[in-house]
Amino acid sequence: MVYLPSFADENIIKVLRKIPVEWKVFSKYSKVQVKVKNVEVFPIDEIQYLKYFEGCEGILCNAGFETPAEALFMDKKLFVIPIHNQYEQECNACALDTMGIPNSKVLNLQEIMEWVASDHHLVVDYPDNIEEILVKDVLAL
Template sequence: MKILYALQATGNGHIARANVLVPKLKEHAEVDVFISGQNSQLPFKGNAVQNKGISLFYSKKGGLNYKKIIKKNSFVQFLRSVQNVPIQQYDLIINDFEPVTAYAAKYRNKKIIGLSHQAAVLHDKAPKPQKDFHLSKLILKKYAPIQNSFGFHFTKYDDTIFHPIIRNSIKNLNCEKEDYILVYLPSFYNDELYKVLSQIKNMDWVVFSPFSKTSKKQGNCTFFPIDEQLFTSYLATTKGVLCGAGFEFPAEVLHLKKMLYVVPIKGQFEQYCNYLALKELGVTGSEDLKVDKLKSWLYSNDIVDISFKDETDLLIEKVLNT
């Protein structure tokens, strides 16, 4: 069997998952990897075809920047990629929210299986906000449309939904708890973060940001550029984590039994769904970055005690049998 594993690189979670799943799939089949998108900082550990695809961008204060999304993406180039991607040579396409191969398979009637967190978010039994997110929800549905999918979520709402896949590098961490908070909010500019975090003077904040080119100490905040190895070392010893309401990284924080505070990206339907799912588990968060709420969280020392079962082998068996 020859498989094309396609994933998108808007964010790091899809690549983190691929770094676990692709080696497992290669035990059963010949696997090529196709990556589209342009704003991920985590490297894929292997050979892959890179494509510009369609990427998402954010405003200064943590919301989707639709003007930048339109400006930075070439939809003509995207359509050409859909026409030219060589999917006919593969017996199966496994798609982790990747739009080029999703549309190519749709229009060429090629067998494709979705394997993404987004599939679980859209499931009827998964929690969804009551607010109107018409445009963001439409993007989620139409970005990489696939009928037959397996999903990942914090809770198993259905037998087609699996627990998060935790990387071995996270499983093998020797954890301690030093008195600082690790911050990863890549949709916020550094000055916006400093404006809030500097007001909480009895805590040190270690911030990793795509907007940092060099490390910089500013008051009780230390800003670092994205560096996977350095980030992981700080994750091992932090007291807690302040991050977006994504999926893979909050799942890793929960696995490590660290304090967790999440802030969903404004206007992004998927992150608000995650925010609700995490709140159901007892995770603290807020829709805005507020000083009083962060202080209350810090004083609480709350840690959500949850364990995620490793279902990787079962998942691969189901995918290949399907």
């Protein structure tokens, strides 16, 4: 699944149609659903997005916080492309790179093909320790 609002649909299709897997692309630019070869582009639709997010094998997205964090939590393969000249995105991509998550500065066909072919994905343990955190915060007061 793909959510790259920093790229034009045409550029995404041009690259992804060369990679022989089915792509579901959610676009803020598209007003109608379009399919070009193996790339299906959808207008933003929260219900459909969540459905495909849940069922997909991997997520190709920008390096914001929410989508990569959700992908890691949902045990999805992840590849990020930080939005150019956005410091937070570049920092997130760097941190994800340190964790072993592949990333690129551009929509790079070869790197995305290698990611698709790889079965490597990061398993992150998010312990449910909210009570412990709250107790420490209360004791600190």
